[in-house]
Amino acid sequence: MPLELAAKHGRTTAPADLGRSPLAIRGLTVSYGEKPAVFSVDATFAPGAMTAIVGPNGAGKSTLLKAALGVVRPLSGRVTCWGRPLARQRGRIAYVPQRASVDWDFPTRVLDVVLMGLYRELGLLRRVGPEQRARAVACLARVGMEGFAERQIGQLSGGQQQRVFLARALAQEADLYLLDEPLAGVDAATEKAIIAVLQALRAEGRTVVAVHHDLATVPDYFDRVFLINTTPVAEGPVAEAFTQANLQAAYGGRLATAQMGAVV
Amino acid sequence: MLWDALTLQLGYNATLVTVGAALLGIAAGATGTFLFLGKRALVSDAISHATLPGVGLAFMVMVAVGGDGRALPGLLAGSALSAGAGLLCVSALTRRTRLSEDAAIGAVLSVFFGFGVVLLTVIQSMSAGRQAGLETFLLGATAGMLWNDAVVIAAGGALVLALTVLLRRPMTLVAFDPGYAAAGGMDVRRIELAMMGLALAVTVVGLKIVGLILIVALLIIPPVAARFWSERVTRVVALAGAIGGLSGYGGAAISATAPDLPTGPIIVLVAFALFLASLLAAPGRGVLAAWLRHRRHRRRVHLRQGLLALAQGQPIYEALTLRLLRRAGYVRADGVATEAGRAQAAKALLDERRWQILRGDPAHEAAAARYDGLTPPERWLTPDQIAELDRHLGPEAVT
Secondary structure, three states, X not given: OOHHHHHHXXXXXXXXXXXXXXXXXXXXXXXXXXXXXXXXXXXXXXXXXXXXXXXXXXXXXXXXXXXXXXXXOXXXXXXXXXXXXXXXXXXXXXXXXXHHHOOOOOOOEHHHHHHHOOHHHHOOOOOOOHHHHHHHHHHHHHOOOHHHOOOEHHHOOHHHHHHHHHHXXXXXXXXXXXXXXXXXXXXXXXXXHHHHHHHHHHHOOOEEEEEOOOHHHHHHXXXXXXXXXXXXXXXXXXXXXXXXXXXXHHHHHHOOHHHHHHHO | OHHHHHOOOOOHHHHHHHXXXXXXXXXXXXXXXXXXXXXXXXXXXXXXXXXXXXXXXXXXHHHHOOOOOOOHHHHHHHHHXXXXXXXXXXXXXXXXXXXXXXXXXXXXXXXXXXXXXXXXXXXXXXXXXXXXXXXXXXXXXXXOOOHHHHHHHHHHHHXXXXXXXXXXXXXXXXXXXXXXXHHOOOOHHHHHHHHHHHHHHHHHHHOOOOOOOOHHHHHHHHHHHHHOOOOOHHHHHHHHHHHHHHHHHHHHHHHHOXXXXXXXXXXXXXXXXXXXXXXXXXXXXXXXXXXHHHHHHHHHHHHHHHHHHHHOOOOXXXXXXXHHHHHOOOEOOOOOEOHHHHHHHXXXXXXXXXXXXXXXXXXXXXXXXXOOOOOXXXXXXXXXXXXXXXXXXXXXXXX
């Protein structure tokens, strides 16, 4: 981690060592059938930074996140969070899955979805009280959705659904936020709102890692980038790692020249 | 007669059956909701059919060790074991092979059921098996129900219900968003097995009353009916329990009014009647309500389009539009606009022009998203904002 970046976020960590990294992955391989979706990936995400995971379609971006969290089972590899096994640190990690991964006709209201972020804390028996409800409403307010608490989730637009998912993650008050394509198919207002929330999280010293598909906005939104195409291609501050050569290596012939223009 | 049955005055046996069926229905409805919401409803079909070989084997074992082959606890334990084996087969086939779940369900269901039928046939030929009456487990039989049987059913139903309430949060989360549940450290597979295990318990408990073929109906129909009435999981669960309980109670009572009415099938028919009522009459998701909403919307659209056509002097071809305009008093029988019609038409056109300005202005993005072609902009804007819009329109348009 370059020093000026560290200084910017009030941290003096040395180049990300395993013990400090909120998410360190070693030798991770996940196969669907007999084709590895990610192969032998080492990744050490910097604390207090906003990192974009970038790569072509089918490069294993989402799979990397899911395997890091144990949502899909890796064939090999080890994941540590702040130097300890993932299982011990679950309470400090919030995950925002892809919006399309759930059935939005499920009988539940917006507020109930946000309250799901507190299930871990509530356990099986404790009732949802006014304090929890107030916290959930506050999280909705942070994503600009406080007026929608009583709505059925099926009545929301795509961007609103994505904000509700983010609010659920906020309710966990985690230290590490992992987001799978949070900006895919959302309107411009939602994109702005989500990025503002993520940047606020970073300002509080929390770590944000997001799968991101829009190359043009990477330098504006993120301070670090992790390029992957089944195997890791490059990792580092945007200024150093988000180069034409690295992108060419990650995307091969699939990188449109228009996108390249946006990068350079 | 039916009143006597409903108020539990038809004697000891009928009362036992009615109360037992009500409890079973509540447990089945509540448990089935999570299967239904997790899109696993048909797994219960495999589970229930997989109970049959267990019934046969348990009978043979109990006779072989010299006991009473018909002891209900033994038969239920046997059926639970073989249903559990069937459940694990479905789960393993789905996870370890490329078979989809519906194919795995079909395979397991038919193989286990076939094996069960073979066992029952063998038992029929055994000397001890002649009077076993095991085939009553197919469709349920309540005629000879004993106090102990009722206690087993009541206790089992209550236990299942308690576990369902206890596990409602993990089961809701796994049904809605398994990826998020797993990321939070939940063992999704274990929760799913628990979900199906509860359905298994309901099936086993319900064998005596409803029988293995129809228990699926009691697991699926109440949640499907309840879903029409509510948009919240907790309420759907409670309503499904209520509908299941009502079906059990009502069905058992009706079947007690005549000697040859089968209990299980009548319970299912009562459940179906409640489903039908929900499908038709529920507000919001019900068919009738949806039809009425569609009709009202269509009328608004036609009326609006008709007014805009009047304002611009365009001909109106659609009969429905003309009829609506006439009925509202906006045009005369000969198709000429009335005084009121001209005023309304001018207003509709003004609304449309205001919207046009509004939607072309990036400053009004939020308001512009509300445009539906039907609602006047005053609905969303203050009089000051309207006046601002009208400045762009020019004076002659606003008169």
